[in-house]
Structures are given as structure tokens and as C-alpha cells.
Amino acid sequence: MLCADGLQKRFGALVVTRNVSFALEPGERRALIGPNGAGKTTLFDLLTGEQRVDAGRIEFNSRDITADTPDARARAGLGRSFQRNSLFAGMSVAENLVTAAALASGIGKVFWKPLVRYTRLRAKAEEIANAVGLGDAMDVGVEALPYGFQRQLEVGLALALDPVALLLDEPTAGMSPEETVAMKALIAGLPRSLTVLVIEHDMDVVFDIADHITVLDAGSILFEGTPEEVRGSAEVRARYLGEA
Amino acid sequence: MSSARGRSAGAALLAVVALAAWLSVGYFGYELITEIAILAIFAMSLDLLVGFAGMVSLGHAAFYGIGAYAIAACTTMLGWSAFSAMVLAVAASAAVAGIVGAFAVRLGGVFFIMVTLAVGEAVHAYLFKARAFGGDDGLAGVTQLDLGAIGIDLADPRAFAAFALMATGLSYAILETVVRSPFGCLLVAIHQNERRARALGCRVERVKLGAFTLAGALAGLAGTLTAQHTRFISPELLAWTVSGEALIVVIVGGMGSLVGPAAGAAVIVLAKHWVSGATEFWMLCMGLAFIAVVVLAPNGLYASLAALLRRLRRVVR
Numbered sequence: 114m115l116c117a118d119g120l121q122k123r124f125g126a127l128v129v130t131r132n133v134s135f136a137l138e139p140g141e142r143r144a145l146i147g148p149n150g151a152g153k154t155t156l157f158d159l160l161t162g163e164q165r166v167d168a169g170r171i172e173f174n175s176r177d178i179t180a181d182t183p184d185a186r187a188r189a190g191l192g193r194s195f196q197r198n199s200l201f202a203g204m205s206v207a208e209n210l211v212t213a214a215a216l217a218s219g220i221g222k223v224f225w226k227p228l229v230r231y232t233r234l235r236a237k238a239e240e241i242a243n244a245v246g247l248g249d250a251m252d253v254g255v256e257a258l259p260y261g262f263q264r265q266l267e268v269g270l271a272l273a274l275d276p277v278a279l280l281l282d283e284p285t286a287g288m289s290p291e292e293t294v295a296m297k298a299l300i301a302g303l304p305r306s307l308t309v310l311v312i313e314h315d316m317d318v319v320f321d322i323a324d325h326i327t328v329l330d331a332g333s334i335l336f337e338g339t340p341e342e343v344r345g346s347a348e349v350r351a352r353y354l355g356e357a
Numbered sequence: 358m359s360s361a362r363g364r365s366a367g368a369a370l371l372a373v374v375a376l377a378a379w380l381s382v383g384y385f386g387y388e389l390i391t392e393i394a395i396l397a398i399f400a401m402s403l404d405l406l407v408g409f410a411g412m413v414s415l416g417h418a419a420f421y422g423i424g425a426y427a428i429a430a431c432t433t434m435l436g437w438s439a440f441s442a443m444v445l446a447v448a449a450s451a452a453v454a455g456i457v458g459a460f461a462v463r464l465g466g467v468f469f470i471m472v473t474l475a476v477g478e479a480v481h482a483y484l485f486k487a488r489a490f491g492g493d494d495g496l497a498g499v500t501q502l503d504l505g506a507i508g509i510d511l512a513d514p515r516a517f518a519a520f521a522l523m524a525t526g527l528s529y530a531i532l533e534t535v536v537r538s539p540f541g542c543l544l545v546a547i548h549q550n551e552r553r554a555r556a557l558g559c560r561v562e563r564v565k566l567g568a569f570t571l572a573g574a575l576a577g578l579a580g581t582l583t584a585q586h587t588r589f590i591s592p593e594l595l596a597w598t599v600s601g602e603a604l605i606v607v608i609v610g611g612m613g614s615l616v617g618p619a620a621g622a623a624v625i626v627l628a629k630h631w632v633s634g635a636t637e638f639w640m641l642c643m644g645l646a647f648i649a650v651v652v653l654a655p656n657g658l659y660a661s662l663a664a665l666l667r668r669l670r671r672v673v674r
Contacts, residue, residue: 161556187558199556201549212546215539216557221564224540231539274557 114139114308115191115278120159120169122152122332129155131333133169137278140305144319145312147329148353153312154196156329157280160310161193162186174277188219192276194267196283196312200255206266207251210238213273237273245269246295261292268299278308285315297321320344328353359614361537363663367616368529375522379515387514393626394521395582398528400606400618402575407604408613409536410568411548412462413470415600416477419457420450420573422595423480424580426490429590432500439502439585446581447574454573455566462565465551474597481595495591499584511585521582525619528575532615535571544568609650611657620658 115137122130129152137143145153158164160171162183171179178186187193201209214234215221228234242248245265250258258266268284284300285293297318303309313319319326319340326343328336336342336349343349378390399421406412427446431437437445461472485493501511502520511517535541543564547554555561584590593599602625610621628646633639654661 163552163556182555184555184558184560187556193556195553195556199550199553201546201553203545203549208542212542213557215542216554216559220539221543221559222540224535224538224567226539227534227537228539228542229537270553270557 114174115160115310116172117156117160118170118172120156120171121167122155122159122164123167129332130159130166131331133329133332133334135327135334135337137308137310139308141308142300142322142324143308143310144323144326145310145329146314146316146319146326146353147335150331151329152332153329154282157193157282157312160280161191187216187274190275190277191280192271192274192278193280194271194282194284196286198260198263198267200263200266200270202255205252205254206242206247206258206262206269207235207238209255209266210241210269210273211235213270214238214241217274241269241273244272245299261288264288264292265296265299268296272303276307278310279303281309281311281313283312283314285313285318293318359611359617359659359663361533363659364533364614364616367614367620367659367662368533371616371619372526375525379518379522384514387518389626389630390518391514391521391582391586393623394518394525395579395586396603396606396622396626397525397619398582399576399579400603400610400622401525401528401532401615402572402579403603404607404610404612404615404618405532405535405544405568405572405575407607408611408615408618409541409548410544410565412565412569413604414473414572415470415597415604416457416473416475416480417572417576417603418595418597418599419477419480420454420576421580421583421599422484422590422592423453424450424577425584425590425594426484426496426580427577428581428584429496429499430490433496433498439500442500443502443578443581447577450577450580451570451574454576455570458566458569458573462562462569474600477595477597477600481592481597484595485592491591493592495589495593497589499588499590501585501588517586521586524578524582528578529615529619531571531575536615540564540567605647609647609657611659611661614657614659617657617659624658 118134120130120133133156147153155164159166162181166179170177173189173191178189201212211234214237242251245268247262247265247269250262255263268281271279285296288296293315300311301322323340326338326340327334328343328349330352335352336346382390403414403417406414424446427449428442431442431445432439457476461469464472484490490496504511509516511520543554543559547559547561547564551561606621606625607618609624611617628643632642636642
């Protein structure tokens, strides 16, 4: 349902994405791992359209989206979270989620009716806040929110888009062990209809939630397989897992 | 950023003050009220861009001037009624804003500022030279709206002041409706985090263009009022200092609060009136006062007043 075919990206002389191809099945849970600088986030940027590919083709729901803008891809159901929190900093948790829900429901053109009249948006925001563990923090301003909560909201915003495919960029980055466990449970509990591609460094999380793992190294795919196969691969152990 | 409830309270307060002023002032007072009301519309329209959408324009006077020139040209040269001329003038301001915006909203930060400044200066330079529109002499004899049917003569300063205040109220109501709507929410969201808004599917340019066009239309409305008020227009209406002054009004009043800039308009007009009567160095005094406000009340009068009210409420409790 999300297919990349021969993606290439270079910044000057540096090739950051080298002939990357993969295909996600509907409902698949795929982890993208690799050392720092392997080009994982760049690959996300190519898939979501924040960066243009130099060569290659991206297909989403059997449609070529290679030339589409990031917002067009989002409207088609491709949601993402960011490695570094990217929230609406002047708003409360509720306002963040309502904004995302308003965008998802396509009412952005309405300029004559108060936003607060759309009670279903508030209901949806509450539902998502509960799902990501922010049910009690609805009216807290983002800037007053502890880092771990901000991280949860980061994922919540992506969920509020009602995505068909969800790209999560290191959702547990900087989280405490307890918060990591909660985030893992959250990802594991996402509806199976949702396709998930997640960049993650925490191997416990990766091996727990992924059906398939793609290992990226120096811009190209080093290995692809089930968690068992990845664990058994001498190459991956040498290059990435270290001597685990 | 202000709350909807805070703005409503501020608007109610300003309405009462305006009514009281209108009932109590003398002849010259009506001139000042009218001037304040027109500047308030102009500044509130700029606040939609600067305070809510985060688009700092230094060329907003272009749309103000286009509104004024359009009504002047239509009434003096084509003999149109002031009403049709007003409608056309507001539409013309909106149309030009739409065209300028289509290019400008793609630019961020300082580039947006420079493009709006350049467009403002270009329109000013054209009208300064254009013989058809009176060149640097401008056009005199603008017709006022004929409200004789309801027994009102706008040539009476008292009636015109009331008319201008009503137009200010209407403009505020329009802007308040917009900033409370989903569209207004997206405007603020783009201001706070454009990248995220885009990643959530927001058509960023379209939303910004909508705001830019509406702000242009309301600036045009303010222009049609000033043309009817003085019954004379000249390229001075489009000088970049007019845009700059509106920006000062927005900053002094409080960005993103609508009622703040409206109050700021009153402060600036009255201060200008009193200080310029007292000293020749009034521009210097105004400049120093502006610096003092920015240092002492960096978020503008609105935020300072809101903070004061909060503290008072706590003391009362």
C-alpha cells in the first residue's frame, strides 16, 4: 500500500538515499532501523514529500504520489510524527488535537461558523488524548507540558489526522523507561487496519511491535526480514546491533 | 494571543467608551472620532495578518489607498453613486490583494516584508505620477454616501463619526467571526508551526491568501471611508509611512487581539493630536513613547490591561 521504488536523494556530494525500494502491506508493522546518519529521517522526508526525490517513485494506495506536496499526501492519508517535537506551541493539548482534527475533517475553509460549535471535534480530541495518555492534560498549554507528554502529543497529532498509514519517527526518543513502555503499548494497540512504519532505536520496542524490519545503512537497505531473521543476521549484528 | 472572551470584553468596553465620546464631544471631537475609527479598521485588518497569521506586511497602505482612489475615481470621474463606488472599491482592494498575495504568501519572514514594501511603493509611485488620477495633487470632490432616505446627512461630522464607528463595529464583527472559525484556527496554527500544519494536510498558501485578501478588502473599506471623510485623496495615503504607522498601532495595541489595535488607534490619534499641538518635535516624542511602550509593555496595551485585570480580580477575591 506504500511502495518505494528506487529512491535516490543526494545533498551535494553526499548520497543519503541510495536506490531504496520496499513495499508495505496494508496493516503491516514495519520498523526502520540503522545507525545514526543512515538516512532514516531523510527517507521519511522523501515518503512524506518534505524532500523531493532525485530519482525513484513512491506509490500510496496504488497511486503515484511522487510529485505530490506534503499536504496532499497528508490528505490522502499519510500521517507522520516528527523526531523532534513539532507541536503548536502556543496552544493547549485540546487545541492542538482539535486543530489536527479540523484539518482531517476538511472544514478549514469554513470562516463563518465558530470552531467551538463543532462538538464532534472536541469529542475526537478527547478520544485521542485518552488513547495517548493525555486525557487529564487537555487544557494544559503545550509549553507547560513535560517532555514525555509532549512526545505523546506528537504521536496524538499524527493520529488525529485519521491516517491510513502512519510514519512514526523515533516515538520513544528521550523518554523514560516507563514512558517507553506506555508508548510501546500505544503503538501495539493501534488498530490493525492502520499501516505503521516506525523509526526506532530501542530494540525492545522494535522486536516487540514489528512484523518486518528494514535495516538502513549509509543510505541503502542492508537487510530486510522478520525480527527473527534480523536477529539471526551476522551482517546486521556486525553493522548495527553491535555484539548483542 | 488573546482569548475570544477577552476580546469580547474589550470590544464591549471600547463600544461603551466610543458611545460616551460620541455623545459628549464637540465639533472637533467628531473629526478625531472619525479618524480613530478609520485607523482602527485599517489596523485591525493588519492585525489579522501580523497578529494572527504572522505575516508582517509593510505595504498594507496600498490596499487602503486603492480603496480611497477607487471610490474617488468612480464618483468624481465616472459620476457613480458613492454606494456603487464603495462596493467596487472594496472589491478592487480585495482583487489586488488577491493578486499580490498569490505571489507574496509563498515567501516567508523578511522576504514577505520586502515584497509587500516593494508592492506598496510601486503602487504609490504609480499614483504619484498618474495624470489620470491627479498625480501628486490627488483628486478632490469625493461624493459621500447618500443616506438621505433614512434622514441622515453624512456631511454632518456628528453623523459621519457615527457612520465610521458603525463601520468599525462591522469590521470587528467580521474579523472576530473569522478568527473564531476553523479557518482562523488554521491561520494561528500556520503561524505557530507551518511545517506541522502542512504535515497535517493544511493547504497553507490558500489559507494565507484568504487572510491576505480579506485584510486587503477591509483596508480598502477604511480607504473608502477616509476618502469620504476628507472628500479628497492624494498619494500620501499610500506612503509607506502609513503602513508603518498602522504596524505601530498594532504593536502598541497588542498583536493578535483585534480590540488592542482598535484601542491603539485611539491612543495614537489622540497622542498625535495633543503632542503636535504642544511641540514641533512631536514625531520625536511619538518615537520615544513607542520605544517606551515596547520596552515596558512588550505585548501591547491589550496584554498589559488583561494582566492588570487578572491581578485586580485576584486582589478582590
